[in-house]
Amino acid sequence: MKVFHISAECYPVAKTGGLGDVVGALPKYQNLLGIQAAVIMPWYDKPFVRDHKFEKVYESEFKQGSQFYSFAILKETTNILGFEIYLVKIPGLLDRTEIYSYPDESNQFIAFQHALLKWISDQNIAPDLFHCHDHHSGLVPFFIENAEEFKSLKGIPTLATIHNAQYQGWMGWQQAILMPSFDSNKWGLLDWDKNINPLASLIKCCWAYNAVSTGYLKELFKEANGLESLFFSEKEKGYGIINGIDEEIWNPETDPFLHKNYSVRTVITGKKSNKKALCESYGLDLELPLLAFIGRFALEKGADLLPGFVQELAQKFTGKINFIVLGSGDIHIQEALTHLREKGNTAVIIGYNEKLSHQIYASADYLIMPSRVEPCGLNQLYAMRYGTIPIVRSIGGLKDTVTDLSKNKANGIVFEEVSLRNMVQAIKRGLKLYEESKVFNKLQRENMKLDYSWKSSTMKYIQLYENLINRL
Ligand code: ADP
Structure with a gap:
């Protein structure tokens, strides 16, 4: 089974919080269980990217509004993280130091999703499932179902993991012109409250979604920064899967950052x-x-x-x-x-x-x-x-x-x-x-x-993938 995780963060490449930790760990444990899980993320000017060797596996261009952007897909050559990692580099958009908070952030993430889908459909390397993390990859399920350009990807199952529903990636409708052209009858799948809302679109279009704990799943039905009614109406496809911790990184016996290592005994x-x-x-x-x-x-x-x-x-x-x-x-x-x-x-x-x-x-x-x-x-x-x-x-x-x-x-x-x-x-x-x-x-x-490892949650994710793929 081949799965592409699509995310704005992945530790140790780029992290601001829990999203980075999860996307840096889950694919590794999935690969150990025989899944082919890879990560696709934007290119950032960060130490990991500077210090590791990447090879260009694809280059092309796409049009955003009236502007053409060229882009490249770069793959880390050694698999040092325990999974394949691909960076989408777009000069002028995805070539910066910070992960978030640029005024043109919505252009950046539209372009990220456009470029990666172009690469996957052009090269015929479609996965069995797209695993989208938060709103940064929230347009992927909509694009693969409704954009003419990606019709070869239509019908591929999608899972959305909700790490944080407070951030939704809202943008005005004028941004629609920056997207790959899509079936205009389907605009409602992008809309929430008269804006384009990538997180809302993700929930509407994905095959299943999961919150990162069962407690959070229940809370999303009551408080989700305006999306509670949507989470509730789509609750038949909602799951709760708790995060684990990467025990290779977070182990006081071996942690290289500590002044002194220690065990339960010491x-x-x-x-x-x-x-x-x-x-x-x-x-x-x-x-x-x-x-x-x-x-x-x-x-x-x-x-x-x-x-x-x-x-x-x-x-x-x-x-x-x-x-x-x-x-x-x-x-x-x-x-x-x-x-x-x-x-x-x-x-x-x-x-x-x-x-x-x-x-x-x-x-x-x-x-x-x-x-x-x-x-x-x-x-x-x-x-x-x-x-x-x-x-x-x-x-x-x-x-x-x-x-x-x-x-x-x-x-x-x-x-x-x-x-x-x-x-x-x-x-x-x-x-x-x-x-x-x-x-x-x-x-x-x-x-x-206490066991807070990824063991049981990795299995739950794989089970969910299998259920979605077998539904085909
Ligand atoms: P969030 O909602 O911010 O994602 P989480 O608890 O899921 O919260 O994850 C937080 C992660 O970010 C942890 O790995 C934590 O150690 C790390 N973290 C948060 N703030 C800092 C900081 N200022 N410096 C280093 N690590 C931080």
Whole structure:
């Protein structure tokens, strides 16, 4: 079975969050089970792309509006990631350093999808199934069914994975002129609320969709940034498949980013060495418990509460806890946190830093996630794997993976509503647990042994592929 994953991100080529982690891991585990899974993504000017050898496997051109673009498909030559990876390079559109946030982003992703489908149909290398990830590949199911240019691909099954329904890729109808020409009777399949909405089109046109946790699937029917009624009306083709973690990358015994590697057996001394190095670098107190936040500064993540939270910690928990924050995003949150970075035992690092994130998971005692929306959440899984206790708001994938101390099979601290009061309350419980060091260490060790690997989810994806392909 041959499957093409189409995505804007794939670790370690380019990543801003969970999408990159998933697309960098799932195809690898699928290949180990005998599926031929490859990834197609845009070309970015990133270290991985500069440091690895790529060969040109195809070149051509296409028309976007009145403009002609030439493009090339570049394949990584060594299969170093455990799957084939193809980059779509389009000078003038897909030849930049950042993944998102350019003013012509919609042109970029239309062009990405146009170019890759042209390559696949021209070369007769159609897969058995297209696996589309989020809105960046949301037009693929529509194009293969309705664009004359890709009629050889018509009828190929498509699966859509929803990593985050908050971002939908909206664009005005004037952008339709930039698309490969399609059957004009079918415009309704692109439309949502009088705009072109690639995520809505993906849900309408795909053969099946899956949310990245069963909890998130149910939430999509109630809250999906305007698409809840669509998810609900298409619920017969909806599934929930929880993400796993790439145990080759996220393993404290072998992680090359750590100051000291450690196992379940050596977790206490191992984490202490890492914590010492981190505390020295950021002026924190080794003797105090270390709480961490890693992530995007967005409302979804509850990051707007962080500045107030830092002040609460400084006032109510003076000399009792360290807090380290790594992230970037909303400029107001960034500024407020930068302003507060000297408060109490607090360190704030603004930016995206993969290596530092691993070091923080390895050093911290607790990781806090006050999320309003959390489709799956990988941070809490990495935290557990590294012996760090998650303190989370009960939502989406966090609800599916973290069980409160008060319950059977507890693995963390859970609070219900997003508020400073609840966060402070949860920290109090955390500090109490920390004092009972034997119970705390037992929990750390048990969490490290939990199985959040890709094993069972890889099988679920393959089963779903088979069901879709067999429907033909
Ligand atoms: P998201 O909604 O952002 O995709 P996830 O929990 O699914 O959230 O995945 C977050 C991933 O991004 C994790 O691998 C996390 O460690 C990483 N990450 C988030 N922010 C940063 C940052 N500032 N520096 C390094 N890694 C980060």
